[in-house]
Amino acid sequence: MTRVSKISESPPHAVEQALITLGRNIRTARLRRRLSRAELAERIGISRYVMADIERGKPTTAIAAYLGALWALKLLDELREVADPDRDLEGKTLEAARSPTTAPKRKALDDDF
Amino acid sequence: MTRVSKISESPPHAVEQALITLGRNIRTARLRRRLSRAELAERIGISRYVMADIERGKPTTAIAAYLGALWALKLLDELREVADPDRDLEGKTLEAARSPTTAPKRKALDDDF
DNA sequence: CCTATATGTTGCGTTAAACAAACAATCCAG
DNA sequence: CTGGATTGTTTGTTTAACGCAACATATAGG
Numbered sequence: 001m002t003r004v005s006k007i008s009e010s011p012p013h014a015v016e017q018a019l020i021t022l023g024r025n026i027r028t029a030r031l032r033r034r035l036s037r038a039e040l041a042e043r044i045g046i047s048r049y050v051m052a053d054i055e056r057g058k059p060t061t062a063i064a065a066y067l068g069a070l071w072a073l074k075l076l077d078e079l080r081e082v083a084d085p086d087r088d089l090e091g092k093t094l095e096a097a098r099s100p101t102t103a104p105k106r107k108a109l110d111d112d113f
Numbered sequence: 114m115t116r117v118s119k120i121s122e123s124p125p126h127a128v129e130q131a132l133i134t135l136g137r138n139i140r141t142a143r144l145r146r147r148l149s150r151a152e153l154a155e156r157i158g159i160s161r162y163v164m165a166d167i168e169r170g171k172p173t174t175a176i177a178a179y180l181g182a183l184w185a186l187k188l189l190d191e192l193r194e195v196a197d198p199d200r201d202l203e204g205k206t207l208e209a210a211r212s213p214t215t216a217p218k219r220k221a222l223d224d225d226f
Numbered sequence: 227c228c229t230a231t232a233t234g235t236t237g238c239g240t241t242a243a244a245c246a247a248a249c250a251a252t253c254c255a256g
Numbered sequence: 257c258t259g260g261a262t263t264g265t266t267t268g269t270t271t272a273a274c275g276c277a278a279c280a281t282a283t284a285g286g
Contacts, residue, residue, distance in 0.1 A: 003240065003242085005178060008178070012184055018180055025196035030216070031212065035216055036261080037262075044120050046118045049244075052264075053243090059176065062118065062175065062243080063179050065118060067124070067131055075195070076127055078194060078195045082192055084191075091141070094145050101232095102149075104232095105230065115243050149233085160275050173243095215252075
């Protein structure tokens with residue numbers, strides 16, 4: 001990513017944890033399907049090294065590589081629910097009545113919460 | 114990512130679609146919470162430009178940036194289910210009886226399915 | 227309407243992501 | 257046990273992601 005964003009350099013624990021879990025899950029799914037990293041990587045169109053990064057939960061790896069792995073393992077559907085507006089109860093509540101296409105204006109240094 | 118992996122350059126439709134949906138969902142959640150891209154980006158530790166990339170579903174963006182956005186929107190929990198081994202029915206079936214730590218050996222050019 | 231803010235776009239520099247080759251270590255099947 | 261495959265590690269090269277500046281456009285909200 002270059003200039004490595006703070007988020008990638010040292011992600012919040014929750015994000016780091018989510019990545020590690022995701023990587024482990026992908027590894028488990030791969031092994032269950034009796035695929036080597038090289039094989040799965042080839043189907044996805046990445047190198048075995050990036051496949052290793054994924055299973056390690058590397059933060060800076062392109063999201064397409066991760067999703068490609070899920071796709072090749074036929075596990076991509078489960079992602080559809082993530083951040084689904086219909087399930088975002090808190091968001092729905094906050095929505096009040098209108099749905100602007102841009103965020104509301106704020107005075108320059110108003111930091112809300 | 115450099116040398117742009119095939120997966121990032123032209124992802125399978127399913128992956129591309131998943132990314133676009135995810136980006137749209139994140140945008141919806143942001144607007145519902147009345148946050149500008151710059152504000153959300155700052156909380157995550159990325160620039161507003163990357164935030165725009167995320168909402169556009171850019172394949173080459175670091176996964177940590179995406180997960181950071183979900184985290185800041187308190188939507189990261191939903192990711193825990195993705196590729197959860199316990200829910201991977203097909204994988205469980207394939208697992209037969211053992212759980213090797215490496216994939217089984219294959220003759221060099223045996224491409225299975 | 228008018229204006230401040232949000233969002234979209236382009237171009238550039240810096241820096242590391244992705245690839246590949248080579249080798250070591252590990253694991254599994256026979 | 258052992259041979260063959262998988263996985264791990266290191267090093268080096270190429271190339272584009274990220275951040276930023278500058279500008280244009282769109283939108284909200286008074």
